Amino acid sequence: MPTDNSNMLKVIEDFPLQCRTALELPKGMTVSGKVDKIVVAGMGGSAVGGDLLKIYTHDSKVPVFVIRDYKVPNFIDENTLVFAVSYSGNTEETLSAFEDAQRKKAKIVAVTSGGQLAVMAKKVIKIPSGLQPRAALGYTFFPVLGVLANSGIVDVKGKEIEEMLDILSKTDEFKAVGERIAKKIGLRTPIIYASELLGAVAYRWKTQFNENSKAAAFYHAFSEMNHNEIAGYQSINKNDFVAIFIRDKNDNERVKKRMDITKEIISSRVDVEEVFTRGEHLLSRIFSGVYYGDFASYYLALANRVDPTPVTVIENLKKKLK
Amino acid sequence: MPTDNSNMLKVIEDFPLQCRTALELPKGMTVSGKVDKIVVAGMGGSAVGGDLLKIYTHDSKVPVFVIRDYKVPNFIDENTLVFAVSYSGNTEETLSAFEDAQRKKAKIVAVTSGGQLAVMAKKVIKIPSGLQPRAALGYTFFPVLGVLANSGIVDVKGKEIEEMLDILSKTDEFKAVGERIAKKIGLRTPIIYASELLGAVAYRWKTQFNENSKAAAFYHAFSEMNHNEIAGYQSINKNDFVAIFIRDKNDNERVKKRMDITKEIISSRVDVEEVFTRGEHLLSRIFSGVYYGDFASYYLALANRVDPTPVTVIENLKKKLK
Incomplete structure (x- = not known):
């Protein structure tokens, strides 16, 4: 009774590999200027990376908000760094939140495999397509973490990454x-x-x-x-x-x-x-x-x-x- | 088969009355100085008022965080207004969060019927005792709202209050x-x-x-x-x-x-x-x-x-x- 017709098993098994690839994607991308709040806007599988970022940065002086809605909060402004994360690039809530964040003059980075979001956003980290969004957690988490590390907002040590990859393997x-x-x-x-x-x-x-x-x-x-x-x-x-x-x-x-x-x-x-x-x-x-x-x-x-x-x-x- | 031995029915029926009483409790209490974040620290029935405050202030420029834990986040500082809410005054997580907020030099207001919290806090709104914490939601919500209104942080209109009391009655x-x-x-x-x-x-x-x-x-x-x-x-x-x-x-x-x-x-x-x-x-x-x-x-x-x-x-x- 084989039911795994699309080979989800292999996708899950390959997760450590996905993380390795994902770690390379944000190379060189930074944001500049003051950042006193971080927002991850997304839904479902594309929002979970935001939740995990919130755990990872729980000791930080910069609060992280994960917004699963059509709007971003009113305290978002030009000092807020917003990550609009939609694996497909066509999630209606995330597109709407993206536009709202733009109106509020936030700094925005989009993380997506394509779709409308890739067209609308100026700063985009393109991630590989073809997966279920929930199976692409490495691609939606590590680019966000990478931009924060590149910009000096969080401090990610190489040995943390290595330990994680080693354990997951x-x-x-x-x-x-x-x-x-x-x-x-x-x-x-x-x-x-x-x-x-x-x-x-x-x-x-x-x-x-x-x-x-x-x-x-x-x-x-x-x-x-x-x-x-x-x-x-x-x-x-x-x-x-x-x-x-x-x-x-x-x-x-x-x-x-x-x-x-x-x-x-x-x-x-x-x-x-x-x-x-x-x-x-x-x-x-x-x-x-x-x-x-x-x-x-x-x-x-x-x-x-x-x-x-x-x-x-x-x-x-x-x-x-x- | 009467099972309501402590007359919870009456307590729930009296909720509009509880709200009326609760509205009077914070009279004259204000906090001064800059407030750029609001935290409600509490657990269970004593935290729910914080959740509702977060809804009520969703359009505000000042974010509200509800913390159900032994510590408050590291971004809490002297510009944070923390409400430590424990109906009994002896909730261990809330007492611990209170001390943590004190170390971080936050402005703190305690809302409690007594207990350790009433002893430890300098600013206290004393609320009536004798209820289950979850049945005291009026007493834990309106004093917090009142302090924020008195301090010019939120704008609560009399007609909103009147409509609510009228509907609940x-x-x-x-x-x-x-x-x-x-x-x-x-x-x-x-x-x-x-x-x-x-x-x-x-x-x-x-x-x-x-x-x-x-x-x-x-x-x-x-x-x-x-x-x-x-x-x-x-x-x-x-x-x-x-x-x-x-x-x-x-x-x-x-x-x-x-x-x-x-x-x-x-x-x-x-x-x-x-x-x-x-x-x-x-x-x-x-x-x-x-x-x-x-x-x-x-x-x-x-x-x-x-x-x-x-x-x-x-x-x-x-x-x-x-």
Whole structure:
């Protein structure tokens, strides 16, 4: 029963290679002048890189905003650096946000494989086409990071990059964990948790389960979930949901303890699976966290006997919107 | 089978009255000096007011950040106005964030009924004690809004307040809708949707279902859900979930169309319920949206035969954390 007709497996396996290629794309591109805010405008798979950038720069003096909407906020001005990210270049929300950012005189860099966005923007990083946007995360993340590094806005060390590529290249280890998680989920709905900092990694898992596996999936962050969502487990049936904790060695000690206790409390109502991010550097820990989920969603697609690549319902919706 | 032992019904019915009282609390309190960022630090029910403030000020030049964590971001400085909001005054994340904000020399206003926070903070708005934090939303929202208005940072019109209080006072209409929604949900898991702008209203519904009804509940925003979550409906069973759309007359026209088409697409897999916010002014539309959900979660608690007030599992967790 082969359902992976477009070979999504190879695309996921090639992710470290994609990252290597993506690292070269922003070479020489800089922005000049004052930058006191960074905005990543995008939707779906093209916005996730923005979420990950926000994690990566969480210690920075320059706030990052990820905007998934038709407009950018009113505090955007000429000192704001806006990345308009649309893999296709034709995402209507992103095109609209791009125009709004232009009206507000922001500095804008477009990251796209083509489409309208490539025509409209003055500064464009062209990325290879032919992938599903969610499978092009390397192409949408590293060019943004590169422009920020080239412009002296963030400091990215070569050893961080090398560690990350080295860890991700051990693909078989990620596959094995992904396969184990998918098997554990079965027909149940996964709820993915991470610390507040890594919440976007949990969100990436959720969206990969939605799009690759065509399955319902949800996410939340610690410790906020301790203040509300945990109460919902009182009425959950063991056959309905599986909880997946993405854990990081640098999680706050109190958050670690919260996760341990929460696991103990909710274990009577759901199975709890744990996945540990890998590496010393934050970049490795972010992308290893993401990579496990990419494989888990892939194997869940196979288990559900759906082709991981096409997202027909999303395409149909776009047609109806025209 | 009376399960509402602590009379949560009366607390919810009295919400317009609570708002009236809360509006008086910040009288005369101002902050001076430059404010270029606003932070609301809090958790659970004490953080939701921050989310709603972010909606209310979405057109502002001053960004609002809601921080649900042990630390505040590194871009917080002496030009940041931080509201540390903890109903009990003893929320460990908020106390820790408060201290972090102090180290970063932010201007700080505490909003609390007492506890450690009232002792530690120089500027405190004391709010009445004795409620569940989630039932004290009027007390945690309006003092923050009041300080911002007193300080000339936001402009709140009397007519907005009056319209809101007038709309909310028609309690029976909100009750009827809440009861209808709760009946519709039954034993299924609600997923609540709103536009990106009103996403926090959907989140409030989710948390109220978690805490009042002790039920699983999830949320997402339009149009982002069109880019991933909608694909998950392919494998959803009609008996498992109910989708609830919170609609607003000022939703972007494309978002309205997206909601209509999404409803049409997912109706084969789930029942879809719609709720319309009320009023001309954004403040009314935010709080009417919230108020429907408060009643819906209350009636779902009764249907589930659980007492809406106590959240034993959260209390147990706190004990184990000590």
